[in-house]
Amino acid sequence: MVSTRSMERSIERTGRRMTRTRRALIDAIAELGDHFTAEQLTDAVSGVGRATVFRNLRLLQDTGVLCQVVLRDGTTEYRVTPGGHHHHIVCSNCGNISDFENCDISDLLAEISRRTGYEIDAHRLEVYGLCAQCAALPSMPAKSLAGSASA
Amino acid sequence: MVSTRSMERSIERTGRRMTRTRRALIDAIAELGDHFTAEQLTDAVSGVGRATVFRNLRLLQDTGVLCQVVLRDGTTEYRVTPGGHHHHIVCSNCGNISDFENCDISDLLAEISRRTGYEIDAHRLEVYGLCAQCAALPSMPAKSLAGSASA
DNA sequence: GGTTCTACTGAGACTGAGTATCATTCGCCT
């Protein structure tokens, strides 16, 4: 887990002010842990306006502290980012999120570029499935979740 | 372009009624062409309620006539689907959308599965860039668009 | 410590995309 101190430093580095509201938000994010929704964060810092929560969520994304995760149903969560380009894999059962980096998507993109003639400059990839723990649960008919989310 | 007739058949095949509203929507979709927003469709069929537009957008997605495309900015468009599992590549300049299928993502997913321990059952992939025409335009500083959309 | 400047905040109205409700309409089967 990333420390509150390093999150604060990320904001300071941009020349922004370190206000008590921002400190409260950062503490709450550290409390909430791995991943959380905007609503959870708003609830966790009572007294802070919703607009401010969203403003700072955006700021923290811009400074590379947080990233957005698009869930299977299209809703979004926020997550303390490991930094750098990465993708998410979300457990459909327990909601846990893992990151993976250095994925070999560049070959795939090159092939797509060759086939479509496009000059690719960005992509969006989210992967869904069952984490090792949930896949191991005997009670759950894992296969019933089969089917592609979209795209 | 998929014919209005085949779209109608897709609905009939599900046992749904072919109403004049649905015909109007299907005609409008054929008119709008390749890709369109829910708002454009609503505007194109004046007199049809917004709720009905969304209901039928969903129905047409469920019957495999349409698919959703998530744009770089997170907004969604609808698109007549080529059928089967496929992904989209969207031109950041002109907005054109192309599909690609048979992509070699399964190897990538297998590797991700091996690394993370997840049992993968779905994914979401959208690719952004410049189509061949737009990339060829001399006036546009194509490189300025560089950077990843997210995820 | 006081001033000042301006970024930041909170409240609340607003937006855009989509959903729920419900009375009315209209396909379609007989």
Added chain:
DNA sequence: AGGCGAATGATACTCAGTCTCAGTAGAACC
């Protein structure tokens, strides 16, 4: 032609996020 239930339109609502604007409070300077 009648009847039934699916489909519709109007409208209110939700959810996630943005805009506005007056008030507050960091922080830099004296």
